[in-house]
Structures are given as structure tokens and as C-alpha cells.
Amino acid sequence: MTEGAFVPLSPPESLPSVLVSLLLLMAIQPSRTAPPCRSENCGVPLQQSLKLTRLIHKESVELIRTYKASQGAMSDLFCRSSSSEVPNPRISGLEPSERLLDVYTLLRSFLLHLQRVQVQQADLQAPSSRLLAELSNVRNRSTSLASVINCLYQSLFPNLPVPVPAGGGGASTQRSTPPPPPQNIFQQKVYGCVVLRRFKEFLLNVARELRTLKARVCKRRPAAGKAFPRG
Numbered sequence: 001m002t003e004g005a006f007v008p009l010s011p012p013e014s015l016p017s018v019l020v021s022l023l024l025l026m027a028i029q030p031s032r033t034a035p036p037c038r039s040e041n042c043g044v045p046l047q048q049s050l051k052l053t054r055l056i057h058k059e060s061v062e063l064i065r066t067y068k069a070s071q072g073a074m075s076d077l078f079c080r081s082s083s084s085e086v087p088n089p090r091i092s093g094l095e096p097s098e099r100l101l102d103v104y105t106l107l108r109s110f111l112l113h114l115q116r117v118q119v120q121q122a123d124l125q126a127p128s129s130r131l132l133a134e135l136s137n138v139r140n141r142s143t144s145l146a147s148v149i150n151c152l153y154q155s156l157f158p159n160l161p162v163p164v165p166a167g168g169g170g171a172s173t174q175r176s177t178p179p180p181p182p183q184n185i186f187q188q189k190v191y192g193c194v195v196l197r198r199f200k201e202f203l204l205n206v207a208r209e210l211r212t213l214k215a216r217v218c219k220r221r222p223a224a225g226k227a228f229p230r231g
Contacts, residue, residue, distance in 0.1 A: 043218050045152040050210045052145045056138060057203035063134045064196050070121075070131045071189050078186075079193035085180040086113060086194045089202035091209055096217050097157045103206055104153060104163045107146050109176040110199050114139045116179040117192040124185070156217060 068075040087109045093099035118135045125131055150163055183191060 043214070045148055045155050046210060046214055046218060049145065049148045049152050050207060050214075052141065052148060053203055053207045053210065056141050056145060057200060057207065059134070059138055059141070060196065060200040060203060063131075063138055064193070064200060066131050066134050067193060067196055070125060070129065071193070075189070075193070078190040079197060081190050081194055083180075083191060083194045085177065085191070086198050087177040087202070089198045089205055091202075091205050096213060097153075097160055099209060100149070100153050100156065100213065101163060103209055104146065104149050105176060106202060107142065107149065107206075110195070110202060111139065111142055111146065113177075113179055113195045114142065114199065117195050120183075120188045120192060124188070156213070 064079075068079060071078075087106055089106070091099055091102050091106065093102045114135065118132065118139060121129075121131055121135065153160075153163055180191060
């Protein structure tokens with residue numbers, strides 16, 4: 001062989017096995033474009049939503065007790081206060097689709113307020129505080145509930161737009177109430193209790209709404225393949 005001549009490089013012996021592994025990996029990976037929430041059986045996501053709502057409501061009752069105990073004197077007094085900076089727990093809408101979308105909207109809004117309360121209380125409580133642990137637990141479960149309700153909405157109303165998270169634009173942000181501007185310590189204590197109290201009331205309304213959906217909507221679902229009417 002003369003100096004400087006081009007010598008073709010042969011592929012490594014392991015290349016075929018690498019390609020096979022890649023192909024197998026691609027085959028078993030779920031498609032990211034497939035809608036994961038669509039289901040012909042609306043009873044499954046609805047029952048999941050209802051069970052999770054009841055669980056979070058039970059935990060929210062205990063959370064309010066823990067919150068009051070951690071705020072010192074006058075906690076019962078300022079927990080009876082009201083605030084226009086906290087979402088109204090009442091669910092609105094005429095049609096089932098509108099009311100379920102409002103549930104999702106309000107839940108996403110309440111999540112922002114729960115996060116604000118947790119941040120505020122982290123500055124006031126010890127890191128090992130029971131209150132912080134319970135706040136984190138309720139927030140995490142509520143985030144899961146938002147995902148399940150999103151799936152329920154897609155299951156019941158597949159021809160309507162998918163809900164948009166709060167802050168992301170679209171119809172689901174119309175009733176969102178943003179957290180308040182910076183507050184002093186007393187205002188934070190009042191705000192936190194109002195958020196938790198209204199969130200507990202909201203969960204009761206959600207449970208009632210889901211039971212109504214089960215009776216009015218799931219029992220008259222159309223046959224598979226047929227679109228569900230808007231109302």
C-alpha cells in the first residue's frame with residue numbers, strides 16, 4: 001500500500017448489536033403524541049377524582065387545625081376573615097363541560113395560593129414543622145387531582161379543547177385569582193387561613209359536582225366511537 005492512500009474504515013463489530021438495541025428501545029417506548037387520558041369508560045377517572053377529592057378534603061380539615069395551632073393567639077379570630085385575593089370556592093357554569101372546566105380552573109388557581117402559603121410559612125416555621133409537611137402533602141395530592149380531572153375532562157368531552165394550566169392562557173385562566181402582593185406577618189397569617197378554609201369548601205363543592213356528573217353524564221354516555229354532545 002502506497003503512503004497517503006485512502007483506506008476505508010470498516011464499522012466496528014458491535015454496531016449491528018447497537019442498532020438492534022436501539023430499535024428494541026424505540027419499539028417499547030410509548031408514543032409521546034398519543035393522548036393518554038382518552039377513555040370510553042368515564043367511570044374510572046371519575047371514581048379516581050372523587051376518591052382523591054374526599055381524601056384531600058379529609059386532610060385539609062386536619063391541616064386547618066394544624067395551621068391554627070401554629071399561628072398563636074387570635075388564630076380563630078383571623079381565620080374567620082374574608083379576602084378578595086383568594087379564589088371563590090363556588091363552581092360556575094351551565095353545562096357539565098363548563099362546570100368541570102371551572103373545577104379544573106379553580107383547582108389550578110388554588111394550587112398557586114397553596115404554594116404561596118407554603119413559602120410564607122417556611123419563613124415563619126421550623127423546617128421540621130408539622131404544618132409544612134401537611135401543606136406539602138396537600139399540595140402534592142392536589143396536583144395529582146388536577147391531572148386526574150384533566151383526564152376526566154378529556155374522557156367526557158373529547159371534542160372540546162384540552163384545559164390549559166393556570167397562567168398558560170386560554171379559557172381556563174379567566175377565573176384565576178393570582179396570589180396577593182407581599183404582605184406583613186399578620187396579613188400572611190390571615191391570608192393563609194382564608195386560603196385553607198376556602199380550599200376546604202371548594203373540595204366539598206368538587207365532590208358534589210363529581211357525584212352529579214356521575215349521575216347525569218356517565219349513565220348516558222354514547223356508544224363507543226360516537227361523540228359526546230357539548231351539554
